[in-house]
Amino acid sequence: xxxxxxxxxxxxxxxxxxxxxxxxxxxxxxxxxxxxxxxxxxxxxxxxxxxxxxxxxxxxxxxxxxxxxxxxxxxxxxxxxxxxxxxxxxxxxxxxxxxxxxxxxxxxxxx
Amino acid sequence: xxxxxxxxxxxxxxxxxxxxxxxxxxxxxxxxxxxxxxxxxxxxxxxxxxxxxxxxxxxxxxxxxxxxxxxxxxxxxxxxxxxxxxxxxxxxxxxxxxxxxxxxxxxxxxxxx
Numbered sequence: 001x002x003x004x005x006x007x008x009x010x011x012x013x014x015x016x017x018x019x020x021x022x023x024x025x026x027x028x029x030x031x032x033x034x035x036x037x038x039x040x041x042x043x044x045x046x047x048x049x050x051x052x053x054x055x056x057x058x059x060x061x062x063x064x065x066x067x068x069x070x071x072x073x074x075x076x077x078x079x080x081x082x083x084x085x086x087x088x089x090x091x092x093x094x095x096x097x098x099x100x101x102x103x104x105x106x107x108x109x110x111x
Numbered sequence: 112x113x114x115x116x117x118x119x120x121x122x123x124x125x126x127x128x129x130x131x132x133x134x135x136x137x138x139x140x141x142x143x144x145x146x147x148x149x150x151x152x153x154x155x156x157x158x159x160x161x162x163x164x165x166x167x168x169x170x171x172x173x174x175x176x177x178x179x180x181x182x183x184x185x186x187x188x189x190x191x192x193x194x195x196x197x198x199x200x201x202x203x204x205x206x207x208x209x210x211x212x213x214x215x216x217x218x219x220x221x222x223x224x
Binding site: 042 | 203
């Protein structure tokens, strides 16, 4: 079946790097996403990676994909207090019509 | 700002009532998906509409229904509300040729008492 799992909580110090991990089960996933949600707000698409890629870098964000192990990670360099939020991993299969989300990782950045 | 708007922002209903939530898609986007996000959970797919027809559905009962209008705005209707329907309801619009890129609205927070 389709399932996306993430660790629930991560705490880092300001200026350190954050690494948020995710595993998924659908081997036919075409796109994998990272969304950010701040309190009381909707979802903000941070970045996504196509399944035939291993890595994608976008400013402070680095996404690594291990398709063999169905493992996705998001690294945030020089983490700031404004990065405190919930981060959702999600997968999409172009053969289907829906995006499957994990339960979210709550990132807490200590000043 | 994604260009996707939802109304109302907050809503309180009682068990057994009916509710209608509205979404205005980003200009030119004729595909809209609705998600339910319970507290502390990730969004769960409810259904998707494309050209005013339901295009796919998640594991939600028939009392969850939708409409999409020619101007691509849409509605989510929930009948016979239950306490567990309390959640943030998100809509997301996309282009049919770019379904992998969804633009989410800010959501409607529904509380059922």
